[in-house]
């Protein structure tokens with residue numbers, strides 16, 4: 001999916017560049033006999049092309065979900081969507097003749113820009129975030145990390161049974177009070193709100209380091225060889241937990257970053273459609 005930018009050797013980039021170049025030259029050389037604006041013959045031409053482009057860009061939402069369509073591949077459509085959507089920025093701006101004001105016309109224009117700029121972010125996200133996601137997970141899947149944590153937890157609980165009660169309770173609380181995911185903002189910030197209870201007091205356990213710190217302190221005090229080995233094993237297990245949790249937090253965050261922008265892109269597109277209809281209606285009524 002990430003290769004949509006180079007799809008068919010940049011066919012749609014070329015089409016978009018040629019189209020915007022030709023229309024920009026015409027814009028520069030044409031003399032409408034009045035200030036250049038949306039109401040000249042060329043203004044109407046650019047406005048119509050822009051409005052048709054917007055309708056077509058919006059149709060992408062349907063095309064994307066039509067798995068049986070034989071009308072090109074989704075990758076090809078996305079490539080065209082991205083490049084022609086960017087070209088639209090030039091064409092619609094020329095259509096306005098740079099006449100902006102506090103009115104529904106400029107509202108349509110502003111919404112269009114918002115849709116386009118959120119689209120830029122989306123295109124960036126679709127190219128770079130999957131690479132970052134793969135690098136973060138390395139060779140295994142997110143599910144395997146969750147399973148690995150469950151396995152580590154079982155081992156810790158087993159080893160903790162032999163420890164003094166305060167320590168054993170602390171370890172169990174550290175496992176129980178590990179936080180991952182949460183609401184949207186928490187997923188996005190990847191902030192670790194994990195904590196633990198030690199001797200009836202609540203401590204932060206960010207990145208499992210509170211727990212590891214307590215275990216290391218305990219290790220420095222023990223004299224029995226057998227207990228030291230046990231503690232080292234648990235510290236090692238918490239180290240593995242720490243690593244997996246960190247990877248999963250980043251994974252969750254990237255997944256949100258990959259999806260969240262569409263919640264701006266799509267509603268803004270619909271608002272744009274409404275404002276555009278108002279714009280076209282109002283120019284036909286008042287003109």
Ligand code: HEM
Nearest residue numbers: 038039047048050051092096099101105106108109112283
């Ligand atoms: C079928 C499509 C379109 C038609 C027929 C059309 C028509 C017009 C007309 C007649 C004007 C001149 C109005 C005036 O000078 O008072 C105008 C201006 C304008 N149009 Fe369009 N337009 C279309 C599409 C678009 C699109 C797609 C956008 C951007 C999303 C847009 C944004 C604007 C803006 C910002 C102005 C300048 C308004 C001003 O002078 O304050 N138009 N349009």
Ligand code: HEM
Nearest residue numbers: 057058060061082085086112115116119120122123266269
């Ligand atoms: C006014 C201009 C635009 C409109 C109205 C528009 C509209 C849409 C719509 C309706 C979707 C379908 C989303 C869905 O249903 O899941 C979409 C997807 C998308 N758009 Fe746009 N778009 C515009 C411009 C752009 C631009 C300029 C870019 C990038 C440079 C872009 C990048 C994307 C991407 C990456 C997707 C996601 C495709 C996917 O999830 O498979 N869009 N857009």
